[in-house]
Amino acid sequence: MLESMMKTKLFAWVDRRTGAEAIIKSQLTEYPAPKNLNWMWVFGAIAMTVLVLQIVTGIFLAMYYKPSAMETLGGFSVAFDSVERIMRDVNFGWLLRYTHAVGASMFFLVVYIHMGRGMYYGSYKEPRELIWIMGVVILLIMQGAAFFGYLLPWGQMSFWGATVITNLFGAIPVLGDLIGQLLMGGFSVGDPTLNRFFSLHYLFPLLLVAIVAGHIHALHTVHSNNPDGIDLDQSDPNNVVMFHPYVTMKDAFAVSLFMMLYMYIVFFNPQMGGYFIEVDNYVPANNLQTPAHIAPVWYLTPWYTILRSFEVKLVGIAAMGASLAILFVFPFLDRSKVRSARYRPMYRGMVILFFIDVIVLGYCGHTATTETLKVVGQIATFYYFAFFIGLLFLPKIEKTKPLPEGV
Amino acid sequence: MTEQTDHSRRNFLYVAAGGLGAVAGGAAAIPFLGSMLPAADTLAAATTEFDVSTVVEGQLVVIVWQGKPVFITNRSDEMLTRLDGHDDNLKDVNSEAIEAVQAEWMDTPEKRKTRSINPRYLVVVASCTHLGCIPLYKPSAGRAEWGDSVPSDWVGGWHCPCHGSFYDLSARVINGSPAPHNLHVMPYKFISDSVVLIG
Structure with a gap:
């Protein structure tokens, strides 16, 4: 289909002015992809699909959403009422909002799996360090966008979540007050905060698109890693298949399966028992009363646990910052020449334990803290850092298995 | 590999998959465009x-x-x-x-x-x-x-x-x-x- 399209006169006209044919060939029809990519390699395409859906649903929601904390006659606020209007009065408004709100959770789910795949198969290693680093930037921007977006419904969780996080930045020595005021536009979370968060919530996805483009460009320069983590002769047809149609079809199939799951949640269980949309957020923001139990949405809870694991406030904040910052240097901590965990028995155990560890951290952060859970959280926090530090010494003691010659 | 390709079979799959994709895309456009029409409270604007x-x-x-x-x-x-x-x-x-x-x-x-x-x-x-x-x-x-x-x-x-x-x-x-x-x-x-x- 693509080939016949590329033979038309119209295409020739466009090609002479843009070099479209060369781009299509180098990026799609003659871009080689390892033949042995498994199903873990579809999550990048799925993440891009979710990003596009988030942007499109967001644009349509912004046609009705009003970022104002001004009180209305009903005793709520303009922002809260506008979200409820989207849910009740706007045609398909409920569908757009649930797709967007559930989309945030799905985006993180997919991106976490995508990152986990990169860690397991060593996709962060030479020469793909920059792809990983750009990916971490994408994660941070996603977290920012999610945080800004969560304030917009102006419910109790919105308000108190934003209060906690802005106070977190406020605890930074010397500059804390200034940063807090820059974020809030006042001395507490209020109307100016809501306005600027809406502005930034609209900006961040545009940044994401730009960085995702860089992420993919870098990937297409060094080519995909593969489950064996070995260097492949990209011109040898025994090693590779063409990206289009082989990988595009596989990705399209995976995307359609994913959409079924996603839409099932949107239609039948959009709140996901309070995990995707917290129940307390249907209570309008009240700056004089904090909800009984306050926790971030699930995708931020691992970092929240790290924050809570330290008794000195500043240390907790520093540890949380370090837990994200350490991801940037991850490619340089691990000096092993072997990429895939398939041929690294010790790393394989460590990284699987790391995945479990992050889930434990997430669970601890979501649940009201108890004595036992606090200790569990602290042990999990310890392992989180121990994993990265351990990588420094791992190559010295690990006996890697022999790598296969080809695929 | 390509010598064994059954082109009529493959073209049928292309058209079937593409057609289904077009239908799905069209259906997905309905809620987006529909949301831009007057909302229920606007339609119910009082006499x-x-x-x-x-x-x-x-x-x-x-x-x-x-x-x-x-x-x-x-x-x-x-x-x-x-x-x-x-x-x-x-x-x-x-x-x-x-x-x-x-x-x-x-x-x-x-x-x-x-x-x-x-x-x-x-x-x-x-x-x-x-x-x-x-x-x-x-x-x-x-x-x-x-x-x-x-x-x-x-x-x-x-x-x-x-x-x-x-x-x-x-x-x-x-x-x-x-x-x-x-x-x-x-x-x-x-x-x-x-x-x-x-x-």
């Missing part, structure tokens, strides 16, 4: 009540109904006589051109002329049928009050300042105007001797 006895003879009042301006005039007997005699100069004397300029109660030639339930009170949508401006009320005949902004044989009515459309005192469009139709009438009824319910 408007108005007491026409508050309008003095010869006066024009502009009220708002569903966010749109509405003209209500109290026409004197003298003004009503000025609805006759210029039929040749009107585009649509009997308001028959389109649905929006007529109503069920326009069942007599007299009502087709006055375009009102109670002949005195004209109730019409105040948007010029050309491009939606609000016409200016210029009720007296001739140029004495209006100068050369109106034609020399001016019978009194409305003049749209945007592109120069003219309407008579029944809001019927006068020949030579860019507006295609008479001012629209909206559903309304008298719920007492003097109160109209618009919408």
Whole structure:
């Protein structure tokens, strides 16, 4: 289909002015992809699909959403009422909002799996360090966008979540007050905060698109890693298949399966028992009363646990910052020449334990803290850092298995 | 590998998958475009009540109904006589051109002329049928009050300042105007001797 399209006169006209044919060939029809990519390699395409859906649903929601904390006659606020209007009065408004709100959770789910795949198969290693680093930037921007977006419904969780996080930045020595005021536009979370968060919530996805483009460009320069983590002769047809149609079809199939799951949640269980949309957020923001139990949405809870694991406030904040910052240097901590965990028995155990560890951290952060859970959280926090530090010494003691010659 | 490709089979799969994708894409566009149509609360915008006895003879009042301006005039007997005699100069004397300029109660030639339930009170949508401006009320005949902004044989009515459309005192469009139709009438009824319910 693509080939016949590329033979038309119209295409020739466009090609002479843009070099479209060369781009299509180098990026799609003659871009080689390892033949042995498994199903873990579809999550990048799925993440891009979710990003596009988030942007499109967001644009349509912004046609009705009003970022104002001004009180209305009903005793709520303009922002809260506008979200409820989207849910009740706007045609398909409920569908757009649930797709967007559930989309945030799905985006993180997919991106976490995508990152986990990169860690397991060593996709962060030479020469793909920059792809990983750009990916971490994408994660941070996603977290920012999610945080800004969560304030917009102006419910109790919105308000108190934003209060906690802005106070977190406020605890930074010397500059804390200034940063807090820059974020809030006042001395507490209020109307100016809501306005600027809406502005930034609209900006961040545009940044994401730009960085995702860089992420993919870098990937297409060094080519995909593969489950064996070995260097492949990209011109040898025994090693590779063409990206289009082989990988595009596989990705399209995976995307359609994913959409079924996603839409099932949107239609039948959009709140996901309070995990995707917290129940307390249907209570309008009240700056004089904090909800009984306050926790971030699930995708931020691992970092929240790290924050809570330290008794000195500043240390907790520093540890949380370090837990994200350490991801940037991850490619340089691990000096092993072997990429895939398939041929690294010790790393394989460590990284699987790391995945479990992050889930434990997430669970601890979501649940009201108890004595036992606090200790569990602290042990999990310890392992989180121990994993990265351990990588420094791992190559010295690990006996890697022999790598296969080809695929 | 390619030598063994069954092309007719593959083309069928392409068309089937592509067709299904196009249907899914089209279906997905429905909620997005649908969301841009007026929301339920907008559609349910309340009807408007108005007491026409508050309008003095010869006066024009502009009220708002569903966010749109509405003209209500109290026409004197003298003004009503000025609805006759210029039929040749009107585009649509009997308001028959389109649905929006007529109503069920326009069942007599007299009502087709006055375009009102109670002949005195004209109730019409105040948007010029050309491009939606609000016409200016210029009720007296001739140029004495209006100068050369109106034609020399001016019978009194409305003049749209945007592109120069003219309407008579029944809001019927006068020949030579860019507006295609008479001012629209909206559903309304008298719920007492003097109160109209618009919408």
